[in-house]
Amino acid sequence: MCGLFCVWKMLKLKVAIFTLLFLLLSCFSAVAQTEEEISDTTASEEPSYRIPKLAPVTNLEVQDSPDDAGGEIELTWKLSADDTEDNGLVSKYVILRSQNRTSDFHIVGVANHQDTSYIDKGTQDGTEYYYKVVTFPKYEGEVRLTREEIDPLMDEFPEFTELGIKDVSMLAEYDRNLAAAFIDEILGISAVAGPVKSSAQWFNSKDLDTFIIGLVICTSVVIFIGLARGGRKLFLRRIGGLQAIENAIGRATEMGKSILFIPGIQDMDDVQTVAGITILGRIAKTIAEYDTKINMPVSRSIVMTTARETIKEAYLSAGRPDAYSDDMVHYITDEQFGYVAAVDGIMVREKPATCFYLGAFFAESLIMAETGNSIGAIQIAGTAMPAQLPFFVAACDYTLIGEELFAASAYLSGEPKQLGSLKGQDVGKVIAMVFIIVGTAFATLAAVTGSETFLEITNMIKSWFSA
Amino acid sequence: MRREIPLIITATVGIAYIIQYFIPHTPFDKVEALFSDWLSIIAACAIWLGALNLLKLSFLSVSKRKKDWFFSLVIIISWLTMALVGISEGPGFQEPGTKFDWLYTNIYTPLSATMFAMLAFYVASASYRAFRARNFQATLLLVAAFLVLSGRVLFDELIFGFLPADWKILSTISDFIMQVLNTAGQRAILIGIALGTVSTSLRIILGIERSYLGSD
Structure with missing residues (x-):
């Protein structure tokens, strides 16, 4: 019995030792596992890309x-x-x-x-x-x-x-x-x-040069208007295209055909369209006096409304309000080539005796002018689009080049105050000529002598006249 | 008053535009955007005036069987087709893939391109007339045009190909004509246009130019 008891005790002790060892190993394993997991997690949170710190501005x-x-x-x-x-x-x-x-x-x-x-x-x-x-x-x-x-x-x-x-x-x-x-x-x-702090300014000093030049030109225009009103005779060179207008209207009257007036394809916010409409006022009055027909297809609704009012007033001042009809001015489309197709169709079908193209034109200028040429119409064009001028010069009988378009209405009116404004404009040309000559001289001197002073003066003059 | 009110409106708007160019401070900084918005609103309303005027004249032409009334019928059919298709598709009718877009891309665009393509033939016929050496100026134009065209195509390579690259005579002359003579002429025209614009604007703002109101 005593031997059996001893063996039992020995077994219990061994089991206890094994249990203890097992527990210790489990603890170590758990701790090791946790540390591994933490180190893994830490590794995953570390950025894989190190942002380089660059030198600041x-x-x-x-x-x-x-x-x-x-x-x-x-x-x-x-x-x-x-x-x-x-x-x-x-x-x-x-x-x-x-x-x-x-x-x-x-x-x-x-x-x-x-x-x-x-x-x-x-x-x-x-x-x-x-x-x-x-x-x-x-x-x-x-x-x-x-x-x-x-x-x-x-x-x-x-x-x-x-x-x-x-x-x-x-x-x-x-x-x-x-x-x-x-x-x-x-x-x-x-x-x-x-x-x-940000704040608004009361004067745009960057445009001071524009302001001064504009002021000089505006003042000279006003002075010349005053001189013209005072009775001073002002000389204006002859503009062939404008002198031909009356003949062109007369020709249409004699032939019993209509006059086609195209005011360009821009809206009333373009100064060329405005210039075209002011000329229309003068032309429409002569047309009313000659009792000729005018046909004016337009590509902008506002131009249609404005042109109708202009022609109506011209007919009224010519004493022919009965001859006016709203259908003289009619809308076609805003689309450039759709408009050209319609105008070309009108030209070919109605064969007007005279065609006026006065306003802003783009690629359609030559298409219309050549069609007009093919039907034998007298053509008078005017635009301030430099790229279209060669086409009009080639295809039309008379062309108002750039500023002549803007001068036309004043020229046709013959009024002293309007002619005075044209003379005032010439002061601007004199200023431009003087600065072109002076600028060219300084630029040449700077190139020949290599002088920094001349170069600075050249750049200063350039800066006055560039945006 | 029928003439005074338009003159007052014109002068006010013109002066406001000039002021806003030089004074950026409020309220002048809002002037340009304000007037542009007004113009857009007026233009949007006015488009109906134009469109209805086109329809009215076309209907009259068809109903009275005027000369070439068939073209008016084409306008009416085209107008109604585009309008009805556009309205039936609602907002976004201009988006790619819509029926309206299909009509525009497959009918209007080729027709428009055809008109534009005619320009090539008109350039040829106009050039032929312009370059006839009838007098000294026309001869000068002809010579200048010949030199420019020759310099811009491969003539230089064909004729003077044996010379060093720096000795391309035709392209040098062509560049000189375009960059010096042509640019000088263009700038002179541009200066005149700028001064003409100022003068015209001033005449209209000051009420000196009234022909658009039908009076001298």
Whole structure:
């Protein structure tokens, strides 16, 4: 019995030892497993792509945009040292703005690499703003986020839509809080610039030269109108095209055929159409006096309404209101070649004796003018579209070149005050001639002598006359 | 008052446009956009005046069996077809794949291209007339045109191909005519146009030019 008891005790002790060992091993295994899992998790959270921290921009300066209607602030900076023309590391510059010097900076825009300025067009006048510029690196890795992952991030951080998908993906790999890379200063961030306020200006000083030249021309026009009213005789050179107008109307009257008037294909907001309509007023009065027919197909409804009123008033002032009909002016279509097809059809079917083309024309100019030529009509054209002038010169009997179109109405009126305005215009030509000669002389001297002073004077004159 | 009111409106709008160009401050900065909106609204309403006028004249022509009334019938059918198809498709009728778009792409566009293509033949006939050496100026034009055309095609290569690349005589003369003589002439015309525009605008704004109102 005693022996059996001893064996039992020995067994119990061994079981206890094994149990203890088993428990210890299980504990070790569990601890090892947890550590492995943690180290695995940590590994998965580490960014697979290290965002390179680039040199920030320097000399960041901010100022209210000059000569504007407010709501704009201009930023200028010196390029990051990493932004070189050949294979630079910078992809763009991200502009951050805040109303607080130390925090709450938000993305307001993006400038391209190699850009040294940016205009923030979303400011509130009178509010103080601070700015920072972030040098954003080129992303060399692959886009790991799917559209489904990026879209919620964009919804959460709408300002990041300014960046591309690759950029957002890069930031998200660092932290799903996209702003973290900015807060943690992972990117090259410039010093804060500001405060600055935007405001509207009362005069656009950039256009001061235009203002002065315009003022001189307008004053000379007004002076010459005054001189003409005072009875001074003003000489105007003969314009063949305008002198032929009466003959052309007379020819149509003798032949018993109609007169076709085309005011171009632009609307009433184009000064050439306005010039065409002012000439129409003069022509329509003569047509009414001669009792001839006028046919005016138009491509704009407002031109149709205006032309009807103009012709009606011309017939009224000629004492022939009964001869006027609304059908003299009729709308065709706004479509360029649809209109040309209709006008060509009218020409071929009705064979008008005289065709006027006065207004703004494009590719249709030659199609119409050649059709008019083929039916043997007298053709008088006028436009301020330089590209169409050669076509009219080739196909028409008379062409009013550029300024002659604008001078036509005043010329035909023969009124002193209107003619005075044309003489005032000549002052502008004298100014242009003087500056062309002086500018050419200085440009030549600069080229021959290599003098910086002459070059500066040339550039200054050029800047006065360029936009 | 029938004449005074349009003159006042013209002067007010013209002066407001000039002021807004030089004064960017509120309320002048809104002037251009405001007037452009008004113009768009007026134009949108006025299009019906034009369209209905076209239909009215065409119906009259067909009903009275005027000369060439058949063309008016074509206008009526085309007008109604496009309008009805467009209305039946509702908003987005111009989107690709719609019936309206099909009609526009397959009927209007080829017709329009045909008209444009006729330009090539008209250029040839107009050039033939323009380049006839009737007098000194026309001869000068002919010579200049010949040199420019020769410089722009392969003549230079064919005739002077054996010379070094820098000695391409025709293309050099052609470039000189286009870049110096032609540009100078174009700029002179442009300066005249700019001054004419200023003068015309001033006459209209000041009410000196009233012919569009039917009075001197």
